[in-house]
Amino acid sequence: MRRFTYFLVAAATTVALVALIGPAPGHADGQSAPYVTDVPHGYRDWQWISSAHEAGNLNSLGAVLGNDVAIKAYREQKLPFPDGTIIARLAWSYVPSEENNKVFGRAQSFVAGAPINVQFMVKDSKKYAATGGWGFAQFKDGVPAENAVLAPCFPCHVPIKSRDYVFTQYAP
């Protein structure tokens, strides 16, 4: 209970700080990259694009979902993605399923464990012009990551500029 209370206080403090700080500095002065500060509405209802397992330190099982604009662009193989596209990456810890393995009679099944975080790419070619037209975001329990966490997003996506900075391909 104490740990939960601590978490609530910490979360509330973070939310309060974010509210005090306001939008990312770049948003106001146009110098550095602005980031997405609000969780896009209804993303858990979006359609599925693909899944991935990131091994190593991340050790995540992720699903990539897209809003209607994203799904349409993917299916029509239309690049660049139009403004209004939002792509969500939901990550869970990658854990063995004892339940499934018991039935299979061998250790082979890995499923989604505890939630890790949710990341977004939001296309707005004017607002996010400094980062290829994409606004980046990461939320954990609804709390946005700090700008320092988001700064490496765009540089990491630059190598896939040929697909409009989007790594994930549509699984038909």
Next chain:
Amino acid sequence: MRRFTYFLVAAATTVALVALIGPAPGHADGQSAPYVTDVPHGYRDWQWISSAHEAGNLNSLGAVLGNDVAIKAYREQKLPFPDGTIIARLAWSYVPSEENNKVFGRAQSFVAGAPINVQFMVKDSKKYAATGGWGFAQFKDGVPAENAVLAPCFPCHVPIKSRDYVFTQYAP
């Protein structure tokens, strides 16, 4: 081109044979389990339930999608699933992404490769009474698997009877 033509002929022959044979024998005599013979319409547009990696011989990366009835029941944690529920399991081969690994600077990223098949569980408590109310199906390139392939489906799901024979849990 020849291989594609061969595929078309083979697929057409299989479809024709299935049409000649008609529904699974059990469907008519009520003795053995009937199976689902048509691909449920529009399943690729359904909402995402969860993902899984099956290692070992399967070596698949799968996504589990549900129609509106399935998603509603999952979210309301309502068991048994109501008639009309359809759950789809889409499987791809589990392959490393050279593209992603190059950016990460290490081999860690596994994504969806070639499609393997699509499986369905269709809830109709009367039609599929012999198999817990679930009709099972598997399609590869739209062609249904033979009944011998589907016969082990239900026995394998019996251990999870407490969750109405459904292994996959909703990833929130």
